[in-house]
Amino acid sequence: MSPSFLHFRISSIHSRTIFTRLFFGILAMVVAMMVTAGFFISYQTESMLEEKTRQQLTQVSLTTLTEASHCVKAIVATLQSFASAYETGKVTNSQVFDIFSDLAAQHPTISEIQLATSDGKYLTFPGSPVDAYDPRTTDWYSQALRLQDQPAYISDVFQFSQTEFPKIAVSLPLQKDDGQTAGVVVAFVSVPKLSEFIGGIQIGRSGYAMIVDQHGKLVAHPDANYALTRPSLEQLPVVNEVMAGNAGVQTVHLDQADYLAAFQYDPWLRWGIIVLQGVAELEQEVQRLQWTILAISLIGLGALSVLLYGYVRKIVAPIKEAQQKMTAFSEGNLSLVMHVKTQDELRQLADGFNRMSGQLNGIIRKIQHAISDVKQIALHVEDGSRRSHAVQSGVTNVTERLSHEMDAQHQQIADIHDHVDSIAQEMNRITTLLQNALEQNQISSQQTASTSYSIEQLQTEMKRISEDMRTSLQAVSAMRKSMIDIHDISGMIMDISKRTKLLSLNARIEASRAGEAGLGFGVVADEIGQLSAQTETATSRIQQVIAAGEQRMEHVSRCMQTTDSATLEAIHTLSQATDTFAQTVQLSDTFTAQFAAIQQLSASIRQHSQLILERVNTLSASAVEVLDGMQQAVASNQESLSYSQQFLNDSAKLTDVVEDLEQEIRFFQTTTEKPSA
Known part of the structure; x- marks a missing residue:
């Protein structure tokens, strides 16, 4: 059995498989739809009846x-x-x-x-x-x-x-x-x-x-x-x-x-x-x-099957032709074209197949013409690659030695930069500490001056309080004298009350002797007796109040004396503290002046350190750039050397590929037919 006949049989089987699947798939969907509609109609018919x-x-x-x-x-x-x-x-x-x-x-x-x-x-x-x-x-x-x-x-x-x-x-x-x-x-x-x-x-x-x-x-x-x-x-x-x-x-x-x-x-x-x-x-x-619906459905299904068979067969015929020509195309025959008369997707598929076949024919011809040129160019490239590889090897060796020397110089510059950077950091820390000390000293000086002023104000107030206390003691002494006078007057009132009481008693006795004629006088005598009793009572209460007041005045007098003594001692202590704070303020001013001088010197040292650091940074950056350039040059030379070696290998492979391509091109048949409309 020939291979072409075998391919034709295989394509026919595939075509029938597509036809069978398409035909029976559509038929199954139609049957399913008809069965579903039949059940629905049957149910609706039963319900309707x-x-x-x-x-x-x-x-x-x-x-x-x-x-x-x-x-x-x-x-x-x-x-x-x-x-x-x-x-x-x-x-x-x-x-x-x-x-x-x-x-x-x-x-x-x-x-x-x-x-x-x-x-x-x-x-x-x-x-x-x-x-x-x-x-x-x-x-x-x-x-x-x-x-x-x-x-x-x-x-x-x-x-x-x-x-x-x-x-x-x-x-x-x-x-x-x-x-x-x-x-x-x-x-x-x-x-x-x-x-x-x-x-x-x-x-x-x-x-x-x-x-x-x-x-x-x-x-x-x-x-x-x-x-x-x-x-x-x-x-x-x-x-x-x-x-x-x-x-x-x-x-x-x-x-x-x-x-x-x-x-x-x-x-x-x-x-x-x-x-x-x-x-x-x-x-x-x-x-x-x-049963009537079922019979009608079966008759319609039979008629639909016949129509569907013809319709599917007509659709599958161009696909069968495309399968056959694709099989021939896979065997290297590029001269076949597809003939489709319909104006649908199959016509578009056939046109696309014909365009692809024509383009492949053109490409194969161009490849055949270019193979000879590529083969000559590959030989020239191989010779040039060998010479370039030798030159790149020498340049790479020199560049690697120069890179090692620049790397050592960069390490020395880095050590100098680290030392200068440490000095600059220490000077910055000293300047910061001096600045903080100067600020704290100024704040302390201001607080000391404020405290000294407050102590002076307190001393003035204490003196004023001491004078007020003396004035109060004098007033308390005068009040005590007034209390003594009040006590004497109270004694005189008591004597008057006793005499008034005795007079009331005698008047009552005389009124009783006078009988009815002395009734009015007896009433007066009673009122006088009551007045005398009230006076005696009031006098007793006044004496009690005066006694209590004298005791309180004595207590206040003793407290004010004690307060006066304490105030005088506080005034003396405040005087000593004022002298101490004055000396502290003088010392603080002296420290402030010294810290300001140190700060100026530190700022000057810091400026010189910054200049040195900037110059070392510039030198280090230059060294880094030079080192990076050398490393890039070494890497580029090495990469170029590897590319040169790879290019040399690829040139040899290209020659082999061109020879293999010549053999593969001979497989295709490039004589094409003109496609019909």
Whole structure:
């Protein structure tokens, strides 16, 4: 098997693989979308059908109940017309019979019409009951007479006898001209005829309707025989809902099958209409619709598969061609071009492939022309590299020796710079300390002068206090003399008080001797005695106060003397301190002058040190620059030497590469075809 045929088979397999993946991938997505849509449509269809059935059953139940109510209301209206005619004029029995005949013809559900009078008599169409009875004892007669808001009374299902069919009485009262009750007119609705009416209602194949009363018993059913048995359906939940007067739709299990039941209740008729439809029928309808959707989907899927097959094949064909030509391109054939007629991405791919093939052809030709030139240049470069390598080796040796000498000189300059820098730092520290000492000395001098001034002020104040204390002592001495005078005056007042007391006693004695004539004098004597007693009391208190004051004055005098002595000693001590601070201030001024001189000398030394340091820094920087230059020169020479060696090696490699490139270029076929539009 040839290699070209093998490549063609491989490309065909790859093409079919792309086609298979693309075709079945798109088909799988379409199927998934259709299945999802099918499930959604199926679910929506089932819900829609169920909702539609519920609405239909509800509508049928409402319509049936409306028709039944309309039928009863029509009978009531007919009876009301008869009652009006009966009340307004005389009606013979034959006329009543004719009217009843017309009413029975108009309403097929009426099996019998009867007129019962207040005296117990009655007239019946089409015939009388088998057994005679008194209509006034019936429920429909008594209830009709009690009507208030209702137009007529509608009874429950009943039978006159076991041989008669069940019936329902629709009755209303008759009035006389004077307002008295004339009787009751009643129409009997046949239950079998109601079953015929219900049997005419068809809902699908399995649906039907039935009527139950307020007691849960069956009234009408499509099966008339079953309705005549009047079975009780209280066991059904839907019947319980009807008996409760509710309306709605629910699922009910009846006759071993599930039904969807809609129910309505009429409180006037006291009937409930139940309309049922089999759930199985609804499910069959849903399944039929689902099978129809599935069949349509399968047919559409088959048609879509055929169209998709052709469409994908048309898309994959240019890719297959591109695969084949890329295989040939990888084998070195640059003469192939792609032919694509479409105006899409595949056309852009083909144009790009053709441009790439043309450009590679041009490049290969240029490389072939340049190989010979490069080969000659490589030989010249190799010779020049050998000569340059020898020269660079000599320069590198000389530069390395010069770099070692400059490195030693830089080390010596660095040592000098370190010594000068240390001296400058020490001088800076000394200058800083002198400056701090000078500032502290000035501050101390200012504080000493301030303290000396404060002491002088304190000494002046102490002297003033001492003088005030002497003045106070003199005032206290004068006060003591005044207290002695006050004490003498108090003694004189005491003597006067004693004499006044004695005079009061003598006056009282004389007043007692005088009898009634001396009563006024006795009163005066009593007042004088009281005044003398008060004076004596006041004098005693004054003496006590004066004694206490003398004691306090003596204590104050002693304290002031002690304070005066202490003040004098403090004044003497302050004088000594003032002299000491004056000497301290003089010494501080002397130190300040000496520190200022030292600071000037230190500043001068610092300036010279800074000049020396700057010159050493300049010399060191110059040496560093020279050393860096030498190191860079050495590094450059070494790098140049390595480049020269590498360039020499690369020249040899370039020659080998050029030879290998000549062999590789011979692999390509550069004869190209012209691409068609």
